Amino acid sequence: MNVAVKSIQKILLTMLLALAIGALFILFIGENPLEAYGALLRGAFNGKLKIGTTLASFTPLLLTSCAFAVAAKAGAFNVGVEGEVFLGGITAAYIGINWTFLPAPVLMIVCFLGAMTVAALWALIPAVLKAYYRVSEVCVTILMNSVALYITSYLVSGPMSAGVANAQSLPVTVNLPQFMKPSSVNAGLFIALITVVFMIWVLNKTTFGYKVKTVGTNPSHAEYVGISPKKIFIQSMMLSGALGGMAGCIEVLGVHGYFLNNFAAGLGSNGMLASLIVKNNLIFAPFMSFFLAVLKSGAMGMQQSTGVPKSIVDTITAVFIIVATMELLFQFKDKKNKKEKSK
């Protein structure tokens, strides 16, 4: 427990430092940082619409951060979550538009299953290349993100196009119920929360979770005790892909109601950042996702009511990552404590 308290402490310190450095930048451009941060918070939480919007942008991050973390537990660096979100989204759209012969509740479930399957198969490609041919999954997934984006762009401008000015598909026939209208937060939030809790359980309580962690921390030990590192690596990459696909499905069925070209831009990478900052800790990742969602959705409000451009938020996020990866930054505190203890 002590370890958990310490890491929370560390994350909070990191957060404060990132905000402080952000404040310096704001000072540089001649604005009042306190006012700017106040505006940011108002932009994220002031009123039903704003809270709803924050929650709506929190939903996919929950899943994409979890997706990245699950792959990371098995030792994979899955940059491809974004592509998986795109493909999950397009699959959900296709099924939601065309398979109307199914009754609505079944269709909804089939949309999810289809999205998750296609995204998992997409993740299978880099997983196999890595496990059997030692091709870096980082390179492959980065490249495949573009491929996924272009496939979906082509589909919604061509075969699946709604024929309107924007590149988008026809509306789907099933929708996740929205609440806190007019924001687009929807039942997907609860699906995502339940999924994340389920994944925490899988990793900590099941045999599969044990194997994933063994492979992720020491593959040669795994091999020696009879766990196949290749198989587990591939399975957790596919699981990661499925979670990404689920995020795409929720975006299409819950937020937009159709497939909008390039809708997932940034969802994968922000999820990855949230996960990386907390060192792929599945329990902390949702909190970090929430923080990022607040920054994102409050940024617009800040820009409107103060002179601070919303890109300052990206600066804060970037600083956050830099600070979080500086492992040694907060060690001085530990040392001091130790000295006192030993006295």
Next chain:
Amino acid sequence: MSEYVIEMKDIVKSFGNVHAVRNGQFTLKKGEIHSLIGENGAGKSTMMKLLYGMYPIDDGSIRIHGDHIPSISPKIAIEKGIGMVHQEFMLVNELTVLENIILGFEPRHGITIDFDKARKTVEQYINQYGMDIQLGKKINQISVGEAQRVEIIKTLTRGANVIILDEPTAVLTPQETKQLFVILQNLRKDGKSLVFISHKLNEVMEISDRISVMRQGNYIGSVSKEETSPAELAKMMIGREVFLNIEKTQTKPGEKVLEVKDVWVSGEKEISKIRGVSLDVRAGEIVGIAGIDGNGQSELIEAIAGLRQVEKGSVLLDGKELGGLSPKQIRKAGLSHIPEDRNTRGLNRSMSIKENLIAVQVGEAPFCKGVVRDDKETLEYAKQLSEVFDIRPRDPEISTQSLSGGNAQKVVVAREVSIGGKLLVASQPTRGVDIGAIESIRKILQEVKAKGMGVLLVSADLEEILSLSDRIVVMHEGRITGRLKAEDANEDNLGLLMMGGTASAEERGSTT
């Protein structure tokens, strides 16, 4: 001028929560060989690394030639005439011996390196101390013993008059050790002061003038060689009497549990590292594989365990062909395996003791219910094993990260012995563990044998091979160079075979 070349007083050093040295004392006289002994983790290497300036000391003082040195770095240490030969050689494989020796201290000739001058200086040392070194060869072409001599020369050319040798004999054959001792004595004659770190008591007794003992980071005492005995030193090292030479239990070997027939295996860098090895192990006997590290033992063991591809030949476990089986299937067929490297293979250091103890039985009854792990059952089992195998601390929930070498190894041994297969492959089972653990692990191997398991023992420690094995196989460069019955084997004939020599006719006559 002080009586001592080196004086280290009240040294304290910790790494995080680990107190590597609590109370370190060490003095070195001019022209003596001073051994620093202790179990693994006793802090002897740390003491010397502190002297060499590789880490800063937390507390205490270091004097060199009587001068107090407040903060020492390797650069200062070298300037003050201290040289260190590390356990892991610090040589560049792709460079020649000469280039390695002068690296960083090249004599120059304008902008080019003055190789002639360098060669002259180095050859002077070679002749002076009777070392056998070929300067033109690349490091990857020379033997471990030769590499070690290169390291010694390196310290000499940098003007060292104090040379620290960190477990120099761990990687040597008995013959090479003798050669090394001759060199060390020559160095002493020449007025150099030497620190010899080891835990092999007989070697320490042979070479030292004085001996200092450390235990758990504490200085225990210093004795001169004439006034002590190996038994007394052992007692100082671990704080109680020990018995390493266990009476061999006599059992009747039964059926063949392992048959290795003309096996060829490739290594990391070379194809066919193992060339045509055949051997067998029967139930209820211990077969020892003797050999210098890196002569194919590791590859052979990995091939048996299914962790490395067999090029050709066949391996049968209890009559079952293992070719094409996965490591899991081979374990199911009856293999227990104590791997040579407990940190990468044997343990998952990021997991707890209990999780490591059931690592080979994850997903099997009774340690799971459906897909969910059964924590209670696991803990119960782990508590039981901790008790039986005396794993300390007795809390199976703690991480294996913090375990000492001996206790970490006991976790591996406990797990592998408790699953009860037909064959136990024990690779370097006591490497880097303390004497207490060596004693108990050797006992366990005897018990396993008495229960009727076949044991294949690989060890670089000849004493271990001799005291445990019923039959001994010697490997050299991927081939078997000798097969002896335990009663015909001794350090000399094994050492010779390990170097690639052939056994004399009468020994060959008694092969099995």
